[in-house]
Amino acid sequence: MSAPENPSSASWTYRMEVSPTGQGPSAPPPGSNDPVVLLHHLVNLQNQTLDALRQSLEISRQELELTREIVQVNREQRARQSAELERWQNGHKGMLDVSRETLGRLEQVHAALLGEMAEYVEEHHDNLVDADFALSDFVDRFGPRLAHLNTMLAVLRPLAVARPKPDA
Numbered sequence: 734m735s736a737p738e739n740p741s742s743a744s745w746t747y748r749m750e751v752s753p754t755g756q757g758p759s760a761p762p763p764g765s766n767d768p769v770v771l772l773h774h775l776v777n778l779q780n781q782t783l784d785a786l787r788q789s790l791e792i793s794r795q796e797l798e799l800t801r802e803i804v805q806v807n808r809e810q811r812a813r814q815s816a817e818l819e820r821w822q823n824g825h826k827g828m829l830d831v832s833r834e835t836l837g838r839l840e841q842v843h844a845a846l847l848g849e850m851a852e853y854v855e856e857h858h859d860n861l862v863d864a865d866f867a868l869s870d871f872v873d874r875f876g877p878r879l880a881h882l883n884t885m886l887a888v889l890r891p892l893a894v895a896r897p898k899p900d901a
Contacts, residue, residue, distance in 0.1 A: 832893045
C-alpha cells in the first residue's frame with residue numbers, strides 16, 4: 734500500500750442530511766397536491782382563524798365592560814370627593830380665604846426652593862454625577878423639604894380654588 738504523495742490532495746467526501754425532526758428527509762404527505770386535501774386544509778385554517786377572532790372579540794367585550802366599570806367607579810369617587818370638599822367648605826368658610834392666601838405664599842416658597850435646587854445642581858453637577866456622597870447629600874438637603882411642600886400644596890390647591898355653592 735502506498736500512501737498518496739500529497740495527503741491534502743486525497744479526495745474525501747462527507748455527507749449528512751439534517752431535518753427538523755432529526756429523522757432524515759421526509760416525504761411529502763400523500764395527496765398533498767390533491768385539491769380536495771388542500772381545500773380541507775384551507776377550511777380548517779379558516780375555522781381556526783374564526784375561533785381565534787371570536788375569542789379576541791370576547792376578550793375585547795370583557796375589556797370594554799371592565800373599562801365601563803372603571804369609569805363608573807371614577808365618577809362615583811369624584812362625586813364623593815366633591816361632596817366631601819363641599820361639606821368641608823360649608824363647615825369651614827373662614828378657612829377658604831386663608832387657604833387661598835397660604836397657597837399663594839407657599840407657591841412662592843416652592844418656587845424659591847426649586848430655584849435654590851437648580852442653582853445647587855448647576856454648581857455641583859460634576860460632583861453629583863461622580864460622587865455618591867454628594868448625591869446623597871443633595872437628596873437629603875432638598876428631597877424631604879420638596880416632598881413635604883408638594884404634599885401641602887396638593888392639600889391646599891383644591892381648597893383654595895374651589896368655590897362653595899351659594900346658599901339657596
